[in-house]
Amino acid sequence: MNVVSIPTGAPFLETLAGALIDSLTLADDIVLLPTHRAGRALVEAFAEAADGGTLLLPRVLSLGELDADEIAIRTEAEPGLADDLSLKPAIPALARRLLLARLVMQRDRRIPPDRALQLAGALARLIDEVQFNRLDFSHLETLVAEEFAEHWQETLDFLAVVTEHWPAILEDEGRLDPIDRRNRLYEAQIALWRRSPPEGRVIAAGSTGIMPATADLLACIAGLPRGLVVLPGLDRHLDDRGWEAVEEGHPQWALKRLLERLGVERGAVPDWPEARPA
Numbered sequence: 033m034n035v036v037s038i039p040t041g042a043p044f045l046e047t048l049a050g051a052l053i054d055s056l057t058l059a060d061d062i063v064l065l066p067t068h069r070a071g072r073a074l075v076e077a078f079a080e081a082a083d084g085g086t087l088l089l090p091r092v093l094s095l096g097e098l099d100a101d102e103i104a105i106r107t108e109a110e111p112g113l114a115d116d117l118s119l120k121p122a123i124p125a126l127a128r129r130l131l132l133a134r135l136v137m138q139r140d141r142r143i144p145p146d147r148a149l150q151l152a153g154a155l156a157r158l159i160d161e162v163q164f165n166r167l168d169f170s171h172l173e174t175l176v177a178e179e180f181a182e183h184w185q186e187t188l189d190f191l192a193v194v195t196e197h198w199p200a201i202l203e204d205e206g207r208l209d210p211i212d213r214r215n216r217l218y219e220a221q222i223a224l225w226r227r228s229p230p231e232g233r234v235i236a237a238g239s240t241g242i243m244p245a246t247a248d249l250l251a252c253i254a255g256l257p258r259g260l261v262v263l264p265g266l267d268r269h270l271d272d273r274g275w276e277a278v279e280e281g282h283p284q285w286a287l288k289r290l291l292e293r294l295g296v297e298r299g300a301v302p303d304w305p306e307a308r309p310a
Contacts (some may be wrong), residue, residue: 035304040265058090164211
């Protein structure tokens with residue numbers, strides 16, 4: 033696995049740009065960053081590093097904002113990937129909320145429209161949370177102790193809006209939930225790169241892989257012949273006992289979980305060679 037870290041204290045994007053700019057094949061590279069804003073900042077960092085000189089930039093792409101409808105990761109070898117996937121478009125947030133609100137009111141006609149919209153928002157967030165973690169709604173009836181089963185059944189009846197009716201609505205609309213669509217695009221990109229690795233470098237920088245599908249994509253990139261995952265500020269000061277004690281809520285938790293997903297020990301991750309703390 034090709035994994036490095038830019039130390040805490042070093043300006044991340046400036047260090048990344050400085051480390052990449054001397055490559056003779058920079059224009060053939062793909063750089064993936066967590067957000068569009070980070071991508072724009074990296075382009076500015078490249079411009080500063082070039083110091084007025086001519087520079088052919090790599091393809092700087094975003095892993096996708098949480099509310100984005102899609103990602104657009106392609107390779108030169110197969111530029112029509114997104115079209116070939118034949119994935120349905122993501123349903124817009126407002127349309128989804130209105131459709132869910134209509135389902136809620138059909139479920140219980142006593143619910144006024146404003147309350148239905150509130151419940152629809154909660155249902156949309158639940159859908160996103162389940163799909164973000166790549167779970168599903170099966171076996172919900174087994175999650176609650178027997179003494180609460182009656183009350184839980186009332187909740188299950190309400191959640192039938194999602195578990196039974198919402199998939200059919202999406203099918204009729206010819207749409208997918210946004211996070212479900214992104215998961216599918218990531219899966220397709222992973223399959224493509226494993227089948228046909230890009231000739232240029234693929235560098236994923238700054239992501240901690242909080243989203244399981246993103247962690248899988250990072251694992252794919254780290255395993256490519258010319259892939260590289262650049263972590264942001266892996267802690268070198270914690271001793272082994274302290275590292276083992278890192279739990280959810282700790283600033284290093286996401287990085288620890290990602291390294292576990294990648295099957296890489298913390299001590300095996302070198303600092304980015306050109307990185308120097310400011």
